[in-house]
Amino acid sequence: MAAVGKTTIGKKLAIRLNKEFPGMAFSFQDADSALEWIMGRTIKDVIVNDGIKTFRKEEAQYYKYYTLDHAVIATGGGCVETPANRKKIKKDGFNIYLTARNQTIIDRLKKRKHLKDQKNWKKFIAEKNNLRRPYFEKLADITVNAEDPKVIDNIIKQMKIKIKRWG
DSSP, X not given: OTTSXXXXXXHHHHHHHHHHSTTSOOEEEEXXXXXXXXXXXXHHHHHHHHOHHHHHHHHHHHHHHOOOTTEEEEOOTTGGGSHHHHHHHHHHOOOEEEEOOHHHHHHHHTTSGGGTTOSOHHHHHHHHHHHHHHHHHHHOSXXXXXXXXXXXXXXXXXXXXXXXXXX
């Protein structure tokens, strides 16, 4: 989901994973930033001028070909809307579903320049949640409340439990 804290938490998680698993060299990548660099324009520009379908095609190409070992990747909030992206994400990663209250998400999105003209935030977020939540839940290896001050500790703890079970 957009504005849940994927980039902020992802950066901190990569640093912490390097401490927890020395020698593995975890890196961080923000998929939206990488996509903008590859496309040579902003996501907003692509969506406004070429449409959401064109953006989703570009996004699918990115997910189709990315391969990063030992990387924490903050995916775009809507990446799960494309079946091929879901398949790739499930196949290639340990997936963490970050959750947050709708009001937190709304407060964060209101600060983003390209979304300031949104008229009905509650309806907008409800529609996105209804569409995306089932995909995120199905893809998730673990689910964590992104608003918890100990979110990184919770992720590490749950990851260790899950990895131990996979044994």
